[in-house]
Amino acid sequence: MKKSVALFLTLSLTLAFSGSVMAEEDTEAAAEAVTEAVTEEAEETEAAAEGETEAASEAAAESAEEKSEGVMTYAEYIAADLDTEVVIETYVQAKQSWWTDSETGKEQATFYTQDRDGAYFIYNMGCSEEEYEELVPGTKIKVTGYKSEWEGEVEIIDATFEIEEGEEYIAPATDVTELLGTDELIDHQNEFVEFKGLTVEAQQDAEGNEVAFLYNYDGSGTDGDDLYFNASLNGETYTFTVESYLCDNTTDVYNAVEELQVGDTIDMEGFLYWYQGANPHVTSVTVAE
Numbered sequence: 001m002k003k004s005v006a007l008f009l010t011l012s013l014t015l016a017f018s019g020s021v022m023a024e025e026d027t028e029a030a031a032e033a034v035t036e037a038v039t040e041e042a043e044e045t046e047a048a049a050e051g052e053t054e055a056a057s058e059a060a061a062e063s064a065e066e067k068s069e070g071v072m073t074y075a076e077y078i079a080a081d082l083d084t085e086v087v088i089e090t091y092v093q094a095k096q097s098w099w100t101d102s103e104t105g106k107e108q109a110t111f112y113t114q115d116r117d118g119a120y121f122i123y124n125m126g127c128s129e130e131e132y133e134e135l136v137p138g139t140k141i142k143v144t145g146y147k148s149e150w151e152g153e154v155e156i157i158d159a160t161f162e163i164e165e166g167e168e169y170i171a172p173a174t175d176v177t178e179l180l181g182t183d184e185l186i187d188h189q190n191e192f193v194e195f196k197g198l199t200v201e202a203q204q205d206a207e208g209n210e211v212a213f214l215y216n217y218d219g220s221g222t223d224g225d226d227l228y229f230n231a232s233l234n235g236e237t238y239t240f241t242v243e244s245y246l247c248d249n250t251t252d253v254y255n256a257v258e259e260l261q262v263g264d265t266i267d268m269e270g271f272l273y274w275y276q277g278a279n280p281h282v283t284s285v286t287v288a289e
Contacts, residue, residue, distance in 0.1 A: 065089070065115045065116050065117055067089055068089060068142070070087060071087050071088060071089050071142065072086055072087055072088055073117065074088075074115060074117035074118035075117070077118075077120070077147070078118070080147050081147070082147055082148060082149055083146060083147065083148065084146065084147055085144065085145070085146055086144070086145060086146065086147045086156060087142070087143070087144050088120055088142070088143050088156070089115065089140065089141070089142050089143075089164065090113040090114060090115050090120050090140075090141060090143060091113060091114060091115060091138060091139065091140050091141070091168065091169040091170070091171075092111055092112075092113055092135050092136065092137055092138065092139045092141065093111075093112045093113055093114050093119075093137055093170065093171055093192055093271070094111070094112040094137060094246060094271065094283065095109055095110065095111045095112070095132070095135060095246075096109055096110040096111075096243070096245035096246050097109065097245045097248075098127070098129055098132040106124075106126060107126065107127060107128050107129065107132075108124040108125060108126050108127065109124070109125060109127055109132050109135075110122065110123050110124055110125070110245070111125060111135065112190065112192075112246075112271045112281075113141070113143075114169075114171040114190070114191060114192060115169065116169070116171075118190075118191065119171075119188075119189065119190035119191040119192070119271075119272075120143070120155075120156055120190065121153065121154070121155040121156070121190045121271075121273070122143060122145070122155065122156045122159050122161075123148075123155045123156065123157050123159075124157065125143070125145070125156075125159040125160070125161060126159070126160060127161065131163075134163065135163070137170060138168030138169060138170050139163060139168065140163070140164045140165075140166050140167070140168065140169070141161045141162065141163055141164060142161065142162045142164050143156060143159050143160070143161045144159065144160050144161075145157055145158050145159030145160070146158050146159075151274070151275050151276050152274045152275065152276055152277065153189075153273060153274040153275060154189060154190075154274075171191065171192045172192070173192050173193055173194040173269050174188060174191055174192070174193050174194070175193070175194050175195075175196065176188050176193045176194070176195065176272070177194070177195050177196050177197065177198075177233065180195070180233055180236070180238055180278070181236050181238075185272070185278055186274070186278075188272050189272055189273075189274050190271060190272055190273065190274075191271070191272050192269070192270070192271055193269070193270065193271070193272045193280070194267065194268065194269045195231075195233075195267065195268045195269075195280070196267045196268075197233070197265060197267065197288070198231035198232060198233050198238075198265070198266055198267075198268070199231060199232050199233070199263065199264070199265055199266075200212050200229065200230070200231050200260050200261065200262055200263060200264040200265075200266060201230040201231060201232050201237050201262065202230075202262045203219075203228075203229070203230055204219075205219040206218075206219040206220060210262065211262075212229060212260040212261055212262050212264070213227050213228060213229040213257050213258065213260060214227070214228045214229070215227065216228065223249055224244060224248065224249045225244055226241055226242060226243055226244045227241065227242040227244075227254065227257045227258070228240070228241055229257055229260060231266060231268075238278065239279060240268065240270070240279075240280050240282050241273075241279055241280065241281055241282065242254050242257050242281075242282050243273075243281045246281055246283070247282075247283055252284075253282060253283055253284055253285055256284075256285040256286075256287075257282070257285055260285070260287070264287050264288075265287070265288040266285055266286060266287055266288065267285075267286045267288065268280070268282050268284060268285050268286075269282070269283055269284040270282035270283045270284065271283070
């Protein structure tokens with residue numbers, strides 16, 4: 001009897017031990033399987049992230065303008081020191097009036113230009129009247145000149161140009177409304193931009209009258225001079241200009257600004273010029289319905 005009991009106990013202990021070992025092995029196997037699954041998932045996630053990064057880099061490279069030999073990319077132009085020679089390829093977007101310097105006899109005009117990566121303001125570039133007529137919006141040109149800065153406006157001066165064959169390009173307006181008053185706004189300097197939902201603010205003319213705009217910045221001008229007006233967003237007021245050499249008093253935008261009323265809500269388009277801060281050269285003004 002005792003032997004039977006002992007044998008029974010021995011078998012029970014053996015089976016219990018075997019079950020324990022098997023359970024432990026099953027637990028270890030399950031843990032290993034989970035670890036492998038987590039590792040595989042992490043590796044797949046990392047690979048996907050690397051793929052996305054590579055794709056983004058490739059997309060960024062593809063979005064950059066393809067330049068001819070010896071021509072700077074926009075990033076290289078931005079990185080170039082002031083007063084150094086620059087060579088760029090760009091597209092005419094708009095132009096100020098053509099004129100001849102009475103002292104030097106130089107024929108010249110100022111151009112707003114842009115490619116798909118950024119904008120270039122070309123100040124008083126030498127060109128004949130015939131060439132000026134050829135330089136219509138969209139025209140691709142190669143420009144050689146010197147990078148300069150005046151009151152915060154980065155520009156190209158003493159420039160010469162060649163008209164290049166190839167596709168035309170007209171830049172779409174970039175909405176920079178929410179960048180007003182921020183450090184990021186200057187990243188779009190000279191680009192064709194738009195502002196939406198601003199409110200026209202009052203100014204005082206030379207006689208002390210409350211008006212919606214001024215002829216010249218101090219109200220000293222007359223019809224045909226530059227127009228200056230203020231508009232606000234979120235409690236901050238900003239100054240905008242209709243540059244008469246770009247849009248004279250026969251243009252829609254000039255006439256639209258002359259019709260503005262204090263309190264009007266307006267949308268605008270224009271070129272993000274800089275003069276001691278943002279001073280957009282406006283080319284379109286629409287009063288909200």
